[in-house]
Amino acid sequence: DQQVKQNSPSLSVQEGRISILNCDYTNSMFDYFLWYKKYPAEGPTFLISISSIKDKNEDGRFTVFLNKSAKHLSLHIVPSQPGDSAVYFCAASPSTGNQFYFGTGTSLTVIP
Amino acid sequence: EAEVAQSPRYKITEKSQAVAFWCDPISGHATLYWYRQILGQGPELLVQFQDESVVDDSQLPKDRFSAERLKGVDSTLKIQPAELGDSAMYLCASMVRGGRMNTEAFFGQGTRLTVV
Numbered sequence: 001d002q003q004v005k006q007n008s009p010s011l012s013v014q015e016g017r018i019s020i021l022n023c024d025y026t027n028s029m030f031d032y033f034l035w036y037k038k039y040p041a042e043g044p045t046f047l048i049s050i051s052s053i054k055d056k057n058e059d060g061r062f063t064v065f066l067n068k069s070a071k072h073l074s075l076h077i078v079p080s081q082p083g084d085s086a087v088y089f090c091a092a093s094p095s096t097g098n099q100f101y102f103g104t105g106t107s108l109t110v111i112p
Numbered sequence: 113e114a115e116v117a118q119s120p121r122y123k124i125t126e127k128s129q130a131v132a133f134w135c136d137p138i139s140g141h142a143t144l145y146w147y148r149q150i151l152g153q154g155p156e157l158l159v160q161f162q163d164e165s166v167v168d169d170s171q172l173p174k175d176r177f178s179a180e181r182l183k184g185v186d187s188t189l190k191i192q193p194a195e196l197g198d199s200a201m202y203l204c205a206s207m208v209r210g211g212r213m214n215t216e217a218f219f220g221q222g223t224r225l226t227v228v
Contacts, residue, residue: 004154032213043116043203043219044155051213089154098143098212099168102154 003027004092006103014111019077021106023090026071030092034100035064035075038087047088048075080110114138116220118204124226130192133223137186137206143167145217146179146189147203155203161187194227201225 005024013019023033031052036044050057050064050073057064063076077084090103117136125131137144142163147155158177159169164184172179176195181187191198201224205217 006154009152034216036219041221041224043118043205043222045219046216049214049216093212097168098207099157099160100145100217102147102156104152104154 002104003030004090004101004103006088006090006106008106009104010107010109012109012111013080015082016079019075019080019084019108019110021075021077021088021090021108023073023075023103024071025073025090025092027092027094027101028071029094029096030101031095032093033064033066033073034091034093035062036089036091036102037084038089038105044089077108080108082110082112084108085110114218116204116206116218118202118220118223120223121221122224122226124228125194127196127227128193130190131194131225132188132190133202133204133225135187135189135204135220137204138218140208141206141218142184142209143207143211143217144181144187145203145205145207146187147205147219149201149203149222151200158189158202191225194225196227199225199227 034049035047038044087105091100144161146158149155159179160167161181201222205219207217
């Protein structure tokens with residue numbers, strides 16, 4: 001049972017434009033959310049996080065938005081750069097433990 | 113910069129053989145995770161340690177997989193016997209003690225296992 005879902009397996013964006021990656025979750029016990037970026041043959045690297053007490057967190061070109069009522073979060077990358085091309089995983093952690101549940105990933109391609 | 117070390121990076125093994133992976137977490141990180149990532153899917157938790165104790169191994173196929181962290185530092189994940197469906201990337205991650213909110217799990221580069 002997939003508790004964290006990324007329904008878009010791939011996304012292509014022109015360099016300089018905005019990339020929007022979406023993530024949905026089903027478990028109302030999740031209260032901490034993270035985005036990881038993964039290049040081929042490497043482990044995931046942390047990108048940005050948000051706790052459920054916030055609805056937005058910004059770090060440079062990356063902004064994560066959380067809509068708790070819709071159980072939805074999104075990652076915005078502005079402006080997109082070719083080096084952003086990677087697989088992005090959404091992850092969620094429940095209030096009852098320190099495990100991370102991952103989505104299936106979205107492969108982002110930024111076209112120069 | 114501190115990092116999670118994993119070895120080997122790549123492993124090819126024949127089915128029914130035994131295979132083992134090693135992970136050395138970031139120094140001082142009490143929580144250690146083993147994840148499996150099948151191509152096209154997200155990482156799935158296999159086992160979670162807190163120090164030397166297993167916190168969660170509910171998703172670990174215990175008939176063939178075993179994991180240990182005897183001294184609460186480095187960890188070994190073993191598969192015996194390996195099956196074709198075990199081909200995946202095996203990721204180790206660690207996190208500070210008590211971490212969760214406003215902290216993240218740091219991942220190693222993974223071990224890419226191919227079972228032939």
